[in-house]
Amino acid sequence: MNLVTVSGPPSVGKTSVILKTISSLKNRGLKVGVVKFDCLFTDDDVLYEKAGVMVQKGLSGGLCPDHYFVSNIEEVTQWGLENKFDILISESAGLCNRCSPYIKGIKAVCVIDNLSGIGTPKKIGPMLKSADIVIITKGDIVSQAEREVFASRVHSVNPAATILHVNGLTGQGSFELSTLLFDKNENITTLKGKTLRFSMPAALCSYCLGETRIGESYQMGNVRKIDLGKKEI
Amino acid sequence: MAVLTELDLRHEKINTILTRYPFAETFLTNNGIDVANSRDNSMDDYFKSLDAEHIEDHAIDPEHLLNQFDQFINQMLSFLGEDSKVVESITILPGHDKSGKTENFTEFIIRKNEIVSIVGPTGSGKSRLLGDIEWAAQKDTPTGRSILINEKIPDKKWRYSSSEKLVAQLSQNMNFVMDMSVFEFLELHAESRMVTDSKTIIKRIIEEANNLAGEMFDPDTPITALSGGQSRALMIADTAILSKSPIILIDEIENAGIDRKRALKLLLSEEKIVLIATHDPVLALMGNRRIVIKNGGIIKVIETTEEEKEILTEIEKLDRKVNVMREKLRNGEKLTS
Numbered sequence: 254m255n256l257v258t259v260s261g262p263p264s265v266g267k268t269s270v271i272l273k274t275i276s277s278l279k280n281r282g283l284k285v286g287v288v289k290f291d292c293l294f295t296d297d298d299v300l301y302e303k304a305g306v307m308v309q310k311g312l313s314g315g316l317c318p319d320h321y322f323v324s325n326i327e328e329v330t331q332w333g334l335e336n337k338f339d340i341l342i343s344e345s346a347g348l349c350n351r352c353s354p355y356i357k358g359i360k361a362v363c364v365i366d367n368l369s370g371i372g373t374p375k376k377i378g379p380m381l382k383s384a385d386i387v388i389i390t391k392g393d394i395v396s397q398a399e400r401e402v403f404a405s406r407v408h409s410v411n412p413a414a415t416i417l418h419v420n421g422l423t424g425q426g427s428f429e430l431s432t433l434l435f436d437k438n439e440n441i442t443t444l445k446g447k448t449l450r451f452s453m454p455a456a457l458c459s460y461c462l463g464e465t466r467i468g469e470s471y472q473m474g475n476v477r478k479i480d481l482g483k484k485e486i
Numbered sequence: 487m488a489v490l491t492e493l494d495l496r497h498e499k500i501n502t503i504l505t506r507y508p509f510a511e512t513f514l515t516n517n518g519i520d521v522a523n524s525r526d527n528s529m530d531d532y533f534k535s536l537d538a539e540h541i542e543d544h545a546i547d548p549e550h551l552l553n554q555f556d557q558f559i560n561q562m563l564s565f566l567g568e569d570s571k572v573v574e575s576i577t578i579l580p581g582h583d584k585s586g587k588t589e590n591f592t593e594f595i596i597r598k599n600e601i602v603s604i605v606g607p608t609g610s611g612k613s614r615l616l617g618d619i620e621w622a623a624q625k626d627t628p629t630g631r632s633i634l635i636n637e638k639i640p641d642k643k644w645r646y647s648s649s650e651k652l653v654a655q656l657s658q659n660m661n662f663v664m665d666m667s668v669f670e671f672l673e674l675h676a677e678s679r680m681v682t683d684s685k686t687i688i689k690r691i692i693e694e695a696n697n698l699a700g701e702m703f704d705p706d707t708p709i710t711a712l713s714g715g716q717s718r719a720l721m722i723a724d725t726a727i728l729s730k731s732p733i734i735l736i737d738e739i740e741n742a743g744i745d746r747k748r749a750l751k752l753l754l755s756e757e758k759i760v761l762i763a764t765h766d767p768v769l770a771l772m773g774n775r776r777i778v779i780k781n782g783g784i785i786k787v788i789e790t791t792e793e794e795k796e797i798l799t800e801i802e803k804l805d806r807k808v809n810v811m812r813e814k815l816r817n818g819e820k821l822t823s
Contacts, residue, residue: 280628351545368663371674375516378545382517382554395663396717397654397725398675405678408648409516412558416648425613428628429621429645451545 255340260347261364266390268297269421277431283339288329290322290345319352327444351378355450366391374406379451387414501525513558573732581630583783601760603770606779620653654729657737662709669705695723715744722749726756733759771798
């Protein structure tokens, strides 16, 4: 089984892109399963089920979603193997724009959209910079020039990636994406021993442990203060 | 790290790297690497000078970054060094429709400076045809078609390069979403295309766009404040002059506020291949030929006849008449004298 991790900021069209791509994969006779990671709520699993795709969902709730992802991805992989998928796709939202729950040796796809502004590629961390494939969506509603500028910005922060334009509504480009996802030489049986491509942000402070009160005396652990540029008089 | 670049990016002075490859600055800036104070040092020194917290906060991975830097420089060098071979023609070789029936033609060649219309109901497979061309299909798409460029099997770069795409698109649904003036916007586009003489080119684009739109706008207008016609005109002029893609797909361009005949002439004068997906007779008849698509396959190719061209002349007259009326309404005049 191949594992592919797909991530990207909320509402860029990850689910639509994956659904359209799955239909191309199915046409090739491949069996595909999906695991959807989210924070508080998702009904994307219903969309997958409607499309006849086996799906699991994991909600991280009060935990950091990416920490939750990495703590569960091996179990999910085993679920995929039990169900004899050819490809298991994990879908997760990158919420802090820094994280990349990408794993070394596992294909990583980042989805971003043309509407997010040309400064965006610069703002997104390893999620974009260390992806193998970058999918740019919503190209049908912005001008050709903006598409070109956006793609060149993406290229400048991640020159190694294959950049594709996919329209999540019509599916234009999803067939092309599907040809890049499956490789019979990339079959895995476990993720044990593999490592993340990049470490996750550290956070362990009183608020992680349930503190709700505001004020310096309640803040303990890994706390950092904003630099407001106050100069001493 | 595979060192392909002539310079040793790890140990060479940053200043030397930037002098040799001026475009390298874009890479560093976009990756949040501020080398303003370390130009006399090497990248290696720079990484060593960062404290662990900075590296962690900015998610910097020196090895990964050097690797990417190397790739970026090499890709830019090959991009700039390319004598951008002109696409003289594209050839479509038949595949099959949705029910597996072989398409009814032997080969279809479109040469540069030519307009071809594509007609067929929604869902008939127009997008897939475009997809096949853009992906330079080699019997490896659902239609089984093949695409040749300059009558040869195309280079793989057309599939994967972000800077060189075969097809540029213009459609009625497209909008400008960036918050900047016309000039800044064009400057940004020119910069991303590594154009050297951007001032002259920008001036030309604005002139051409104004010719197409009728309503003049100036370079300081925010792009989001342009009227529908002006936006369309700017998109066309910009795509014609600045986009590197040899094929332009036009997906229904409304008549309002833009001289479509002139727009097509502009595209052709820039040696483009123009494909128009439309059912508007004025646009469809501007093509020398039209491809008819049904059930996912090309069922026939119709040459635009002399009689049809005559009809076009008539419709164009009507078109102009309507446009004059529109202008009158805009200016608060009455349509009857």
